[in-house]
Amino acid sequence: MASARRRTMIIIFALVLATALGGLAGYLLTPERPATAEEFDAGGPPPPEAAETVRRLLSGDRAERDSALSPEVRELVGAAATLPPGTKLVLDADGWSGDASPYASATATVTLPGQAPRRVVFGFERADGLWRLLFEEEL
Amino acid sequence: MRSLLALLLLAGLLVPASAAAQERPCGSQVTPVAGTQPVLAGSRPVLLVHGILSGRNHWGGSDLADLHRRLRGLPSVTLWTFDYSEVSDQWVTNDRIGPALARAVQCLAVASGKQVIVGAHSMGGLVTQYALGTVRDSVAGVFTVGTPFRGSLLLSVGQGLHGGAANLRPGDHLALRAGLALCKKFQKKPNSLCGTIDAVISQPVGRALTIDSAQIKALPPWPRDLPLLTVAGNTKYRWTLKLVLLPDPKIADFDMGDPFVSVSSATAEQRSDGRKVKECEPGGLLKVFTSTCSHSNLKGRIGVQNDIVEFVEKAARSSPPRIPATFRLPNEDTGTLTRAMRPWDAANACEPTDDRPSDSARLDMRGVVLPKGGDPLASQEHWQLATYRDDATAAKALAEIRAGESCTGQEGPAVDIPVGSGGFSRSKFSGAVAVGEPGDGLFRAATRIGNAVLLYARRPQNEPRPDLRTADPKAVAALTSVVKSMCEHGWSC
Numbered sequence: 001m002a003s004a005r006r007r008t009m010i011i012i013f014a015l016v017l018a019t020a021l022g023g024l025a026g027y028l029l030t031p032e033r034p035a036t037a038e039e040f041d042a043g044g045p046p047p048p049e050a051a052e053t054v055r056r057l058l059s060g061d062r063a064e065r066d067s068a069l070s071p072e073v074r075e076l077v078g079a080a081a082t083l084p085p086g087t088k089l090v091l092d093a094d095g096w097s098g099d100a101s102p103y104a105s106a107t108a109t110v111t112l113p114g115q116a117p118r119r120v121v122f123g124f125e126r127a128d129g130l131w132r133l134l135f136e137e138e139l
Numbered sequence: 140m141r142s143l144l145a146l147l148l149l150a151g152l153l154v155p156a157s158a159a160a161q162e163r164p165c166g167s168q169v170t171p172v173a174g175t176q177p178v179l180a181g182s183r184p185v186l187l188v189h190g191i192l193s194g195r196n197h198w199g200g201s202d203l204a205d206l207h208r209r210l211r212g213l214p215s216v217t218l219w220t221f222d223y224s225e226v227s228d229q230w231v232t233n234d235r236i237g238p239a240l241a242r243a244v245q246c247l248a249v250a251s252g253k254q255v256i257v258g259a260h261s262m263g264g265l266v267t268q269y270a271l272g273t274v275r276d277s278v279a280g281v282f283t284v285g286t287p288f289r290g291s292l293l294l295s296v297g298q299g300l301h302g303g304a305a306n307l308r309p310g311d312h313l314a315l316r317a318g319l320a321l322c323k324k325f326q327k328k329p330n331s332l333c334g335t336i337d338a339v340i341s342q343p344v345g346r347a348l349t350i351d352s353a354q355i356k357a358l359p360p361w362p363r364d365l366p367l368l369t370v371a372g373n374t375k376y377r378w379t380l381k382l383v384l385l386p387d388p389k390i391a392d393f394d395m396g397d398p399f400v401s402v403s404s405a406t407a408e409q410r411s412d413g414r415k416v417k418e419c420e421p422g423g424l425l426k427v428f429t430s431t432c433s434h435s436n437l438k439g440r441i442g443v444q445n446d447i448v449e450f451v452e453k454a455a456r457s458s459p460p461r462i463p464a465t466f467r468l469p470n471e472d473t474g475t476l477t478r479a480m481r482p483w484d485a486a487n488a489c490e491p492t493d494d495r496p497s498d499s500a501r502l503d504m505r506g507v508v509l510p511k512g513g514d515p516l517a518s519q520e521h522w523q524l525a526t527y528r529d530d531a532t533a534a535k536a537l538a539e540i541r542a543g544e545s546c547t548g549q550e551g552p553a554v555d556i557p558v559g560s561g562g563f564s565r566s567k568f569s570g571a572v573a574v575g576e577p578g579d580g581l582f583r584a585a586t587r588i589g590n591a592v593l594l595y596a597r598r599p600q601n602e603p604r605p606d607l608r609t610a611d612p613k614a615v616a617a618l619t620s621v622v623k624s625m626c627e628h629g630w631s632c
Binding site: 039040041042043070072073076077078080097099103105123125134135136137138 | 297310312313316317319320321322323324325326327328340378379380381389391423424425
């Protein structure tokens, strides 16, 4: 009786192990695995105007915050609250990817008060001399 | 001894050239996909055409080995790639692109005796559209994956063009601009979609690929009767701002297509079933650009490959051998292309508006008048070749001819014509209808070969009973020649 139970336990354990290994292999091999920051092209230093965008994004004044967003983003955001005081947003010193076109993206670290830092990539478009936020994506 | 050496040297020079000719019977731009396959003659060629800034390995490489194996598993299929990589940053009108594809298709059709099935990725579909303007008759069907039939919205927005994007919702416009911004992180990778966009965006080909460009509008219209499978990919972009907008995260979904080509552009030429849209789970931009629904990855999806194999199998089976564009009727230089009324209909007072079902299904009719330069209405005899989209329609047309046409009011019985002298037997030319009174009506004999109906008509003069045995030997010789020629070109004779 005890040996039958033991055999059953071994079979269940083997099945669980096989499922876990299969899942891990599937995760590692899946072609839909999102790209990671390591696959990005090497970037450069952010332009001076980007610092102004960051300052406005962190501003407690909603109108000033909104001026750092592209018009459609502003529309989607609506009356959202501003970031909590103490939030840090630091663009990587070598994470800016842009050229003569009006589009650019940058990697950055965002740290909300009391939370662990998070890695993100931001997308910007240049309008009226300012880089305005198009998207945010967590890495 | 010197002669022997010379011979050996000559043999050494000739053997590789001959092997190369066998390997590439249609020139250096057409290459068999690696692997064993049947000989070209008598096979069904499937020709893969790559897209912009790409090469034959993009369709014919080992990453699609499973698709190649499955296609080769179909009866008599041979797989080829058309390579224009050296000029793939040019528009399709370049002589090494569209015109070269037309020549390649013609060559494969003639060498195989079968119509070609073309498979195109991305701009390869527009290259195919250009070629179809001249070689439609040599093509049995086309499947496209991510072809921008109406151009690329992403490229248009990237060039600051908003005309084509006029129908876009503001949010869709935002999503495309966000995609262009993300692309800055990948644009130095030459084989990536972002690298391609960066390379062509300021080039003439990039302008040609914008939405509803003049260059796209100048392409020949897509043949409506051509079997077509269009595959499009779509990943919804789940736009979100949750870090910089806490505690009130915002989410919105946008259809991004693949995202180089929107779903509506990739399926714009699809008029019947055959429109396949592959949807991937919504995700961020990184996912939009890398999912299995994305522009470069789409053709690797199992579901897409299933669709392609099913389409090729169906097209190969349902498409009978038809006249390749290079097919030349004997004495065709004496002929006239007749698309209006048949001469004998006019002679029998039929109106153009009379209902003749087979006529509306007719793709082409070549009338060859004997003697040379004669007027179809006045000539004593002539023959015509009409082609239809498939065997069944041609059979219906033949049945109509045999039964006589209601507009003539002269129902004639089908009679066998004993034709032995011309090299084709009674069974090959088995139906005939006598129209009008003997001695003054028209006499016709017809046969079907594959999807074509060959018809001989003559105006009997003082003959008590029309009989092809009394036909002009020149006409019989011409008919014989036509039938033989058609059989040699792969008709089921």
